[in-house]
Amino acid sequence: DIVLTQSPALAVSLGQRATISCRASESVRSSMHWYQQKSGQQPKLLIYGASNLASGVPARFSGSGSGTDFTFTIDPVEADDIATYYCQQSRNDPLTFGSGTKLEIK
Amino acid sequence: EVQLVESGEGLVQPGSSMKLSCVASGFTFSNYGMNWIRQAPKKGLEWIALIYYDSSSKYYADSVKGRFTISRDNSKNTLYLEMNSLRSEDTAMYYCAKANSGYGGVMDAWGQGASVTVSS
Numbered sequence: 364d365i366v367l368t369q370s371p372a373l374a375v376s377l378g379q380r381a382t383i384s385c386r387a388s389e390s391v392r393s394s395m396h397w398y399q400q401k402s403g404q405q406p407k408l409l410i411y412g413a414s415n416l417a418s419g420v421p422a423r424f425s426g427s428g429s430g431t432d433f434t435f436t437i438d439p440v441e442a443d444d445i446a447t448y449y450c451q452q453s454r455n456d457p458l459t460f461g462s463g464t465k466l467e468i469k
Numbered sequence: 470e471v472q473l474v475e476s477g478e479g480l481v482q483p484g485s486s487m488k489l490s491c492v493a494s495g496f497t498f499s500n501y502g503m504n505w506i507r508q509a510p511k512k513g514l515e516w517i518a519l520i521y522y523d524s525s526s527k528y529y530a531d532s533v534k535g536r537f538t539i540s541r542d543n544s545k546n547t548l549y550l551e552m553n554s555l556r557s558e559d560t561a562m563y564y565c566a567k568a569n570s571g572y573g574g575v576m577d578a579w580g581q582g583a584s585v586t587v588s589s
Binding site: 369382394396398400405406407408410413417437449451456457459460461462463 | 514
């Protein structure tokens, strides 16, 4: 199985940039996607195919990377962005998620 | 507007069975793959099953293979998850999620979740 490694938490000031990384245990090419999950809610797709913005998602959110190293960025961070962010790969079966990065405001 | 509504949640004893349903609306259900994903309390997301748009292929996580069955009825716009031999570690919120293609992979819409508790 492909293991996706994310740092557990990140604290950022409002108006600053937040950068979350996701490293895959083997290449997933560009088959990496990012989801936001706010407390008590279902996840929401933000980025698909490593860098494509999902429908209706603000341009403050972006993604980059290919192969094994991926980055998800929020710039600028707003108070409403407090959530846990998950990466997910669809290159290989089984589909796998990272353990999530909890974004906190300083 | 895409809507996915899960049902069938509840409390069951270890070893028993349970069936979840997910009714879809707002899109042509028969054109898209569908997934089940679960989240244990205070834990991360775990993908557990995928079914192609035409039911031609089904995939499962090792943790549920042989115990859970994913199926769909395109005439009823409904996705199912039949769960047998339930264990305490199956306790979780279960989400159905629409794929962005006929084959799965990217989950572009999610239901609100159905809570399953396995306990004696």
